[in-house]
Amino acid sequence: MSNNKSLLAVRGMNDILPPDSSQWITIEVHARKHFEQYGYNEVRLPILESTNLFERGIGEDTDIVEKEMYTFLDKKERSLTLRPEMTASCVRAYIQHHVYKHETTSRWYYMGPMFRYERMQSGRYRQFHQIGVEAFGVTSPSLDAEMIEMLYRFYVNLGISNLTMNINSVGSDKDRNVYRTVIVERLEPYKEELCTNCQRRLTTNTLRILDCKIKKCIEIVTHLPPLSQYLSTESKAYFDFVQESLSLMNTPYALNPSLVRGLDYYTSIVFECAVTQEKTSILAGGGRYDNFVEQLGGVSTSAVGFAMGTERTLMAMPSHKNNASLDVFIVHYGDHAKTQAIQIAQTLRNINLCVGVEHRSTSLKSQLKQANKLNAIYVIIIGDDELQHNSVTLKTMKTGTEHSILQSELKNKLKELLA
Numbered sequence: 001m002s003n004n005k006s007l008l009a010v011r012g013m014n015d016i017l018p019p020d021s022s023q024w025i026t027i028e029v030h031a032r033k034h035f036e037q038y039g040y041n042e043v044r045l046p047i048l049e050s051t052n053l054f055e056r057g058i059g060e061d062t063d064i065v066e067k068e069m070y071t072f073l074d075k076k077e078r079s080l081t082l083r084p085e086m087t088a089s090c091v092r093a094y095i096q097h098h099v100y101k102h103e104t105t106s107r108w109y110y111m112g113p114m115f116r117y118e119r120m121q122s123g124r125y126r127q128f129h130q131i132g133v134e135a136f137g138v139t140s141p142s143l144d145a146e147m148i149e150m151l152y153r154f155y156v157n158l159g160i161s162n163l164t165m166n167i168n169s170v171g172s173d174k175d176r177n178v179y180r181t182v183i184v185e186r187l188e189p190y191k192e193e194l195c196t197n198c199q200r201r202l203t204t205n206t207l208r209i210l211d212c213k214i215k216k217c218i219e220i221v222t223h224l225p226p227l228s229q230y231l232s233t234e235s236k237a238y239f240d241f242v243q244e245s246l247s248l249m250n251t252p253y254a255l256n257p258s259l260v261r262g263l264d265y266y267t268s269i270v271f272e273c274a275v276t277q278e279k280t281s282i283l284a285g286g287g288r289y290d291n292f293v294e295q296l297g298g299v300s301t302s303a304v305g306f307a308m309g310t311e312r313t314l315m316a317m318p319s320h321k322n323n324a325s326l327d328v329f330i331v332h333y334g335d336h337a338k339t340q341a342i343q344i345a346q347t348l349r350n351i352n353l354c355v356g357v358e359h360r361s362t363s364l365k366s367q368l369k370q371a372n373k374l375n376a377i378y379v380i381i382i383g384d385d386e387l388q389h390n391s392v393t394l395k396t397m398k399t400g401t402e403h404s405i406l407q408s409e410l411k412n413k414l415k416e417l418l419a
């Protein structure tokens with residue numbers, strides 16, 4: 001029995017077809033240029049990793065590891081997982097290739113699909129894409145500030161300016177230990193009202209309670225003193241320096257004491273970039289994670305990074321018409337003109353022009369319509385008449401003007417016109 005369902009893409013995983021793909025290319029080209037301006041180079045890492053990496057890296061008590069991973073056994077019964085994010089993979093690669101031995105600072109960027117088994121809604125998919133950066137080897141608030149500025153500028157240059165850059169500091173390990181004791185004490189009377197996960201977290205991973213998405217827990221957490229009150233002098237000074245640098249660079253930011261972003265691997269500065277006044281639209285998030293490399297077995301190396309969601313970035317971008325255009329479209333009529341048209345197309349592509357040619361033998365009128373639809377700047381018309389005189393008719397689409405030109409002069413003429 002045939003089963004049509006099996007012919008559909010997996011739920012939550014989207015096909016990206018033209019012309020939509022052109023906007024993706026716009027973002028990706030922009031990202032490469034933008035990050036390279038700040039000295040970042042691309043890393044390309046496998047989509048599959050050992051499950052172990054994410055369990056140890058992201059933390060067993062996180063949404064991702066608890067319920068969102070696509071995990072399966074391969075033919076040798078090894079547990080593999082489709083990457084749900086890329087920081088853990090970057091750290092794994094950084095350690096595996098002893099990168100710290102070859103350079104003191106590494107600045108990486110990446111882009112690609114990530115996988116999370118989530119409840120789908122607008123802007124939330126099971127295969128989605130991230131573009132992110134990681135900088136290894138430097139502990140300096142100026143780097144954190146530069147990275148936040150880089151993220152802000154990335155969006156502004158893409159035409160997205162109604163942004164809020166939320167920033168916070170989650171302090172040092174010591175600061176958090178102090179804070180943990182405080183909130184355990186404060187939460188004790190409300191223990192029964194917390195969700196079962198948070199009740200468990202009281203003894204296992206207390207700070208994660210601050211990140212719980214359950215309404216009742218959010219209400220209880222609102223009344224807790226913020227972590228910012230428990231920052232050491234050093235942590236405060238670091239955070240102050242980040243803020244001063246951002247002000248100097250005219251990068252707007254908002255202090256958000258409740259921003260914690262899954263406290264498992266973050267240390268010190270955390271940040272999130274959201275579309276202003278749209279509660280649901282968090283475009284990107286990141287922070288400093290100075291313990292992560294060591295925690296995964298590497299030599300202690302500080303690091304800071306962020307990841308942005310490409311789909312959500314696209315949704316926030318001002319919609320723009322697909323302006324991609326052809327330099328030349330070649331139309332033909334008569335029996336022999338088509339072979340000539342194909343040869344002319346080849347000649348013009350050899351001088352790097354974008355050339356379309358009609359392969360069907362349709363009417364001149366419908367071919368011209370096609371040229372219009374494809375946004376061609378020039379049209380070359382070749383028919384029996386033109387063939388006889390070794391010429392073509394060159395039409396400028398914008399003005400509608402036409403003139404005859406010898407085929408031998410065509411290449412240079414177009415070079416000149418399109419320069």
Ligand code: ATP
Pocket residue numbers: 085116118123124125126127128129130282283284285286307308309310311312
């Ligand atoms: P959320 O709280 O929305 O679940 P998150 O904290 O899980 O976000 P991160 O892991 O920080 O998200 O990922 C960084 C960015 O990747 C997000 O800000 C978002 O733009 C994007 N992102 C995360 N999960 C998804 C998803 N399932 N579908 C689309 N984009 C996503």
Ligand code: MG
Pocket residue numbers: 063
């Ligand atoms: Mg999530």
